[in-house]
Amino acid sequence: MNSLAHDAMVLAGRTVGHWRAQPVPFLVTLLFPVLVVLMMGGLFGGAIAGSAGDYVPFVVPGVLALTMLFGLETTMAAITTDAARGVTDRFRSLPMHSGAVLAGRCLADLAASVAGLAAMTLAGFALGWRWSGGVDGVVAAYGLLLLLRFGLLWVGVYLGLKAPGPEAVAAIQILVWPVGFLSTVFLDPATMPSWLGAVAEWNPLSATADAVRELFGNPGVAGGSWPADHGQLLSVMWPILMVVVFAPLSAAAYRRSNR
Amino acid sequence: METAIEARSVRKHYRGAERPALDGFDLRVAAGSVCALLGRNGAGKTTAVRILTTLLAMDDGTATVAGHDVRADGDGVRRAIGLVGQNAAVDEILGGRANLVLFGRLRGLSKAAARARAAELITRFGLDDAADRAVGTYSGGMRRRLDLAASLVLAPSVLFVDEPTTGLDPDARREVWGTVRRLVDDGVTVLLTTQYLEEAEELAGHVAMLRDGRVVLEGSPAELTSLVGDTRVEATFEPAAADVAGAAARVAEPYAVGPVAVSRSTVAVPVADAVAATRVCGAWAREGLEPHDVAVRRPTLDDVFMHVNRTVSEEAR
Numbered sequence: 242m243n244s245l246a247h248d249a250m251v252l253a254g255r256t257v258g259h260w261r262a263q264p265v266p267f268l269v270t271l272l273f274p275v276l277v278v279l280m281m282g283g284l285f286g287g288a289i290a291g292s293a294g295d296y297v298p299f300v301v302p303g304v305l306a307l308t309m310l311f312g313l314e315t316t317m318a319a320i321t322t323d324a325a326r327g328v329t330d331r332f333r334s335l336p337m338h339s340g341a342v343l344a345g346r347c348l349a350d351l352a353a354s355v356a357g358l359a360a361m362t363l364a365g366f367a368l369g370w371r372w373s374g375g376v377d378g379v380v381a382a383y384g385l386l387l388l389l390r391f392g393l394l395w396v397g398v399y400l401g402l403k404a405p406g407p408e409a410v411a412a413i414q415i416l417v418w419p420v421g422f423l424s425t426v427f428l429d430p431a432t433m434p435s436w437l438g439a440v441a442e443w444n445p446l447s448a449t450a451d452a453v454r455e456l457f458g459n460p461g462v463a464g465g466s467w468p469a470d471h472g473q474l475l476s477v478m479w480p481i482l483m484v485v486v487f488a489p490l491s492a493a494a495y496r497r498s499n500r
Numbered sequence: 501m502e503t504a505i506e507a508r509s510v511r512k513h514y515r516g517a518e519r520p521a522l523d524g525f526d527l528r529v530a531a532g533s534v535c536a537l538l539g540r541n542g543a544g545k546t547t548a549v550r551i552l553t554t555l556l557a558m559d560d561g562t563a564t565v566a567g568h569d570v571r572a573d574g575d576g577v578r579r580a581i582g583l584v585g586q587n588a589a590v591d592e593i594l595g596g597r598a599n600l601v602l603f604g605r606l607r608g609l610s611k612a613a614a615r616a617r618a619a620e621l622i623t624r625f626g627l628d629d630a631a632d633r634a635v636g637t638y639s640g641g642m643r644r645r646l647d648l649a650a651s652l653v654l655a656p657s658v659l660f661v662d663e664p665t666t667g668l669d670p671d672a673r674r675e676v677w678g679t680v681r682r683l684v685d686d687g688v689t690v691l692l693t694t695q696y697l698e699e700a701e702e703l704a705g706h707v708a709m710l711r712d713g714r715v716v717l718e719g720s721p722a723e724l725t726s727l728v729g730d731t732r733v734e735a736t737f738e739p740a741a742a743d744v745a746g747a748a749a750r751v752a753e754p755y756a757v758g759p760v761a762v763s764r765s766t767v768a769v770p771v772a773d774a775v776a777a778t779r780v781c782g783a784w785a786r787e788g789l790e791p792h793d794v795a796v797r798r799p800t801l802d803d804v805f806m807h808v809n810r811t812v813s814e815e816a817r
Contacts, residue, residue, distance in 0.1 A: 251605045258602075259593045262634060327589030331650070334553050335606050336578040 245338040252332075252345025253352065256319070260353075270315060271357050274308040275364040281427055282368065289428065294369060298459045301365035302382075303426035306450040308357050309390040310417050313397045316350050318410045320401025343495060347394055354390045358383060373458035382456035385476045389449045392480025395487035402494040425450045429462040430469070442468040445483075448475035503564075504658050504689035505529040505552060510561035512547055512713075521547040523713035525561070529706070531657075534680070534690040536700035538801070539710035545693035546586060548710070549662045552691070553583050566657045566689075582651030585662030585693075589647065592636040596627050596646045599635060604653045614653075621649040625679070641672025648679050658689045665699060677702055697801035707801065709808055717808050725799040728807045730757055730770045732799075733777045735784070735791035739765040748789045755780045 260267040278300060286296030323329045332342050372379050400413065421427075423440055425447040430438035441447055451472030454461040464470050507527045513520040522544045529535040537545050550556035552565055554574040562569070568576030590599045597618050604614030622631045625645045630638060635646060644664060651659060661680060665673040680703055684690060694700055700707050701721045708718040717724065733752070737744040748767045749760045758770040771777050777796045784791065 248606060251602065255591065255594070255602055258598055259591075262593050262595075326592065327586070328591060330555055331583065331589055331603075332606070333555055334578060334581065334583040335603070336575050336608075337606055341606075 245340055245344060248337045248341030249344035249348055252341060253348035255345070256349035257352075267353075270311070270353070271360045274304050274311065274357065274361050277307065278304045278361070278364065278368065285427070297365070297368050297370050299454070299461075300427060301361070301368070301370040302454045302457055302459050303424075303450045305358060305361055305365075305386055305453060306389065306424075306446050307421050307426045308361055309354060309386055309393060309449070310421060310446055312350060312354050312357070312390050313393045313400075313417065314410055314413050315353060316346065316394050316397030317401040317404065317413055318407065319346060319350075320398055321404045321407045321410060324402065325406050339496070340492075343398060343491060346398060347391070350394055350397075351387060351390060354387060358386060370459075374456055378456040378458065382453040385449055385452050385456070385473075388477065388480045389445065392445075392483030392487075395484050395491055398491040399487045399494060402491060420444065420446065425462050425469075431463045431465075439466070442466055445475070445479035448472050448479050452476035502531040503528055504531040504533075505535070505563075505565050505691055507548070507552065507563040508561055510548070510551060510563055511559045512544075512551060512556070513559055520559075520713050522551070522558070525710075525714055527708055527715060529689060529691055531689050532684075532687050533706055534684050534692060534704045535706045535708060536704035537691060537693040537708050537710055538695070538697065538700045538805070539693075540695060543710040544713040545710055546662055547713075549583075549585075549660050549691070549693055552577075553581055553660050554578055555583075580657045582656035582659045583662070584644075584647050584651045584659065585664050586666070590635050590643065590650055593634055595630075595632040596635055596638070596642075596649075597622055597631040599646060599650060600653060603650045607654045609653070617653055621652065625649045639672070640668050641675055644668060644672065644676055645679065648676070652683070655686070656688060658691070659683060661690060661692045663693055663695070665694070665696065673699075697805060701801055709805065711808065717804070721801060724801060724804045728799045728803045730799075731773060731777065732797050733769040733771055733780050734766065734795045734797055735769075735781075736766050736793045737789065737791050744789060747787070748784055748791070751783050751787050751789065752780045755783065 281304075282293045282296050282300055286293035286300070290296035290299060329342065372382075374382075400409075404410070423437070424444040425441060430441040430447075433441060448468065449472075451461055451469060452475075455472065462469055468475060505527060506529075507525055510522050510525040511520055512522040525544065525548055527535070527537070527548070537548060539545050547556065551558045552563055552570060554570055554577050558571070562571075564570065565577045566580035568580060570577055590596075591602065594602065600618035600621055601611075601614045604617050605611065609617060622628055625648065627642065627646060627649070630642060635643065638646065648664075664676050664680070668676065677699070680690060680692070690703075692700070692703060705720060706718065707721055707724055708715045709724075710716070717727075735748065737748055739745075745762050745765050745767050749762045749769075752760055752767065752769040755771060755776050756769050757772050760770070761768040769780055771780060774796060781794060
């Protein structure tokens with residue numbers, strides 16, 4: 242049997258090959274969050290924060306977290322496409338380490354997310370976003386963002402393995418929007434009806450958005466509720482919970498993927 | 501003779517399915533031979549391949565491939581086999597060469613060795629012109645060739661080929677057949693599934709007919725066809741007022757090795773061989789009976805297939 246690390250690296254290299262062969266979809270994924278910031282900032286920034294400029298320090302960290310949620314569909318699409326085309330079966334007929342396919346997916350998707358965060362960060366800087374926290378805080382903030390991505394990755398793997406076909410990805414592409422809006426990414430939940438605000442505060446996306454705003458030294462939400470005041474704790478707990486629940490489910494679904 | 505594949509009483513019942521997909525599936529394939537698993541859609545061919553290639557767990561039974569137990573030593577099986585066809589595919593976005601390098605590396609070759617092997621296979625399978633083009637742009641035949649090449653990166657001792665020519669045009673089909681034949685010359689054991697009787701006759705030394713999840717009949721193509729009867733002369737006559745076909749049947753009677761069948765204007769005469777067939781025609785000519793159309797037919801696997809289906813459904817009754 243080959244080593245897990247070797248096979249995972251080879252498979253991650255395969256995804257890098259995809260980016261090279263088809264750079265346009267990859268660039269679109271990379272730049273889409275930037276478009277979201279420009280759209281939200283330009284169109285709603287004035288209404289939300291008084292001016293687009295005042296909205297930028299609030300919305301950029303939020304969209305950094307949202308970028309991690311967008312990664313869910315990348316993961317899911319890759320997994321379902323391979324399953325539907327029979328590529329997964331080819332892998333499973335090879336003497337590979339059984340965890341390699343999923344580990345390779347993790348590596349490639351995390352690499353893509355690092356690129357996505359870099360693109361969004363550069364765009365944020367161009368729009369006047371700055372961090373005022375120390376280096377420790379900035380490093381911790383990016384760590385939390387990638388941790389969220391890591392948690393969502395396993396959700397994506399599981400959904401991808403369970404999806405009836407690549408068409409199901411379209412459903413997730415739509416559903417990330419309500420999840421994104423029903424959070425503190427764009428708005429302070431204090432402006433929402435109280436029950437809706439409570440849902441938004443418990444959203445894992447909100448936990449990470451709140452935590453990184455604090456670590457970057459950017460303006461945050463008004464707070465006052467338990468989840469809003471424990472953003473950092475929740476931003477660690479939510480991804481761990483996702484991994485604990487979905488990694489074993491994914492591993493079991495992968496072993497059983499006997500369609 | 502050494503056995504490359506052996507399955508005993510394999511059973512698989514998919515959850516929610518009405519009937520088991522495999523129900524007492526037995527098969528033995530000698531090393532270095534080609535066995536065709538022949539059956540209609542839903543007969544259990546793909547399930548059998550998926551179980552033997554460790555993609556699917558069986559409910560009951562035992563199976564070994566290249567000496568490795570499918571259940572206990574899946575990794576040993578995977579090291580010894582190649583899988584092509586319906587359920588094994590290639591990466592559509594990457595080029596053919598990149599695919600072969602990928603599968604080579606996943607089989608444990610170094611980067612340089614995988615590249616060298618990929619170059620060799622690209623040339624051997626006639627894909628030089630398309631080597632660096634995305635596989636998504638390949639024709640069906642080219643894809644299937646790449647698919648075969650991908651399963652040969654490290655020469656397997658047993659190759660599973662699941663419906664390799666489904667959806668291919670006749671030229672591409674012949675190409676795939678040629679490739680499979682060359683592999684057999686190299687000493688690879690091949691288990692082929694197909695719904696095409698012609699394909700089984702072309703490629704396989706041993707044919708196992710699968711129906712409702714079990715092998716109902718097996719043997720060489722010649723053995724199977726001899727089960728359903730002899731060479732026949734089939735002639736069609738003008739449906740005239742007089743019973744020409746009936747007269748032709750009576751004339752043919754002395755040459756027949758079995759009962760002569762008459763249906764309206766057609767006569768079917770079982771004969772011992774082709775020489776006997778020409779005698780039948782000569783006798784008709786002497787009597788002034790002139791057929792529209794004459795054919796000498798050897799029984800085909802199609803006839804066997806119909807025979808099997810008939811027998812099995814009669815038993816079921």
